[in-house]
Amino acid sequence: xxxxxxxxxxxxxxxxxxxxxxEPGGIFGLIGPNGSGKSTFMKIMAGIMEPDNGKIDYxxxxxxxxxxxxxxxxxxxxxxxxxxxxxxxxxxxxxAPDLVDYFLxxxxxxxxxxxxxxSSGEQQKLALARAMIFSPKLIFIDEAFxxxxxxxxxxxxxxxxxxxxIAPATWVIxxxxxxxxxxxxxHAGFMYGGRLEAVGTIKEIFQNPENPLLKKYLQxxxx
Amino acid sequence: MVQPTYSxxxxxxxxxxxxxxxxxxxxxxxxxxxxxxxxxxxxxxKALIVRINRTLMGVPPVVIGLLVYMVFMRRxxxxxxxxxxxxRAMVIAQVLIITPIICGMVYSAxxxxxxxxxxxxxxxxxxxxxxxxxxxxxxxxxxxxxxxxGFGRAISEVGAVMVVGGNIRYKTRIMTTAITVLRNTxxxxxxxxxxxxxxxxxxxxxxSADFIRRKGARADENY
Numbered sequence: 001x002x003x004x005x006x007x008x009x010x011x012x013x014x015x016x017x018x019x020x021x022x023e024p025g026g027i028f029g030l031i032g033p034n035g036s037g038k039s040t041f042m043k044i045m046a047g048i049m050e051p052d053n054g055k056i057d058y059x060x061x062x063x064x065x066x067x068x069x070x071x072x073x074x075x076x077x078x079x080x081x082x083x084x085x086x087x088x089x090x091x092x093x094x095x096a097p098d099l100v101d102y103f104l105x106x107x108x109x110x111x112x113x114x115x116x117x118x119s120s121g122e123q124q125k126l127a128l129a130r131a132m133i134f135s136p137k138l139i140f141i142d143e144a145f146x147x148x149x150x151x152x153x154x155x156x157x158x159x160x161x162x163x164x165x166i167a168p169a170t171w172v173i174x175x176x177x178x179x180x181x182x183x184x185x186x187h188a189g190f191m192y193g194g195r196l197e198a199v200g201t202i203k204e205i206f207q208n209p210e211n212p213l214l215k216k217y218l219q220x221x222x223x
Numbered sequence: 224m225v226q227p228t229y230s231x232x233x234x235x236x237x238x239x240x241x242x243x244x245x246x247x248x249x250x251x252x253x254x255x256x257x258x259x260x261x262x263x264x265x266x267x268x269k270a271l272i273v274r275i276n277r278t279l280m281g282v283p284p285v286v287i288g289l290l291v292y293m294v295f296m297r298r299x300x301x302x303x304x305x306x307x308x309x310x311r312a313m314v315i316a317q318v319l320i321i322t323p324i325i326c327g328m329v330y331s332a333x334x335x336x337x338x339x340x341x342x343x344x345x346x347x348x349x350x351x352x353x354x355x356x357x358x359x360x361x362x363x364x365x366x367x368x369x370x371x372x373g374f375g376r377a378i379s380e381v382g383a384v385m386v387v388g389g390n391i392r393y394k395t396r397i398m399t400t401a402i403t404v405l406r407n408t409x410x411x412x413x414x415x416x417x418x419x420x421x422x423x424x425x426x427x428x429x430x431s432a433d434f435i436r437r438k439g440a441r442a443d444e445n446y
Contacts, residue, residue, distance in 0.1 A: 074343035
């Protein structure tokens with residue numbers, strides 16, 4: 001996926017990303033302080049928000065090949081089952097019972113539970129399961145692990161890495177848990193004040209940061 | 224007024240229900256389409272249109288009745304249709320009264336949550352048509368409540384239907400206009416009795432609609 005000269009303006013805030021290439025099949029982490037423009041950037045990449053300028057080359061993929069999970073995901077006023085299989089239903093794919101059972105057990109939920117009244121942690125697990133069930137090629141995750149306990153985070157990390165072997169997808173993950181980015185991602189970018197200040201391998205970002213803002217951010221986050 | 228016979232009361236109830244249900248059904252479709260279209264549309268003067276609709280939500284029914292009367296009276300522009308003093312003219316007047324109410328309620332609900340629902344649809348890979356279906360489905364509660372409000376208005380209306388329907392015995396007399404006639408003739412006990420029947424009918428119809436709607440809609444609630 002190629003991002004070219006992207007711009008978005010909201011009053012005082014402006015997002016400007018000159019260029020970024022995310023390797024197909026890779027897991028890319030996006031870090032930065034609150035208000036740095038990560039979520040806006042992700043919404044534009046996921047096609048939910050239109051940029052004022054610039055473009056994104058999805059290299060042949062379209063909106064049906066991608067999905068996004070936000071920190072507060074939306075759920076149909078319906079059961080866990082109907083929420084889980086919703087992306088399959090949109091694509092007229094008959095849900096395989098084994099696949100449904102696998103994702104239900106992964107999320108630790110029952111089919112007939114009412115999705116909108118699940119706890120926030122359960123909702124995040126359901127949203128992650130729903131995002132993976134139709135094997136999209138591009139998956140955007142915006143702090144979707146923030147309400148999960150350590151055990152669930154570890155389970156989902158393992159599942160993501162396992163599924164990368166079965167159905168490789170390009171992932172872009174925003175997280176304030178830097179250890180999580182370090183474990184999952186091969187590359188990462190650091191955003192500050194609406195700009196993509198640094199991009200590199202995980203080693204370059206976390207062990208040998210050259211950008212002074214990134215250095216300061218990592219020092220702050222290590223406390 | 225001569226006391227209405229049992230068969231006449233049944234006829235009045237039938238006319239009342241025909242008019243109220245038909246006008247609610249037509250207004251629900253129109254109000255939902257206009258409400259969703261208004262939310263979706265972006266044009267200069269939209270705020271003015273919203274304000275005009277809000278004004279129409281509170282317009283005195285007798286004014287609408289008068290306008291419909293002038294349009295369909297013999298010398299009026301549509302006098303040749305010969306609709307005055309028929310149930311169809313009463314339905315037209317009711318639709319003009321109820322549609323802005325349903326439109327306003329659907330617009331308010333859509334304005335609050337349509338962006339989020341459409342964004343969700345997009346992240347799930349929904350097409351434009353699928354997103355619209357999703358929106359209507361997810362706003363189901365609000366649309367239903369708007370329709371119920373419209374029905375309440377239709378079944379209790381007296382001013383407009385009196386003007387355009389003429390309160391003709393065995394033809395366009397409905398429960399509210401019959402109550403007015405009974406009051407004018409000093410037959411208060413019959414008027415109160417008919418009022419009670421009107422309330423019971425309204426209650427039974429709304430309870431049945433609630434029952435049909437809720438049946439199977441929700442699975443287990445989670446506590």
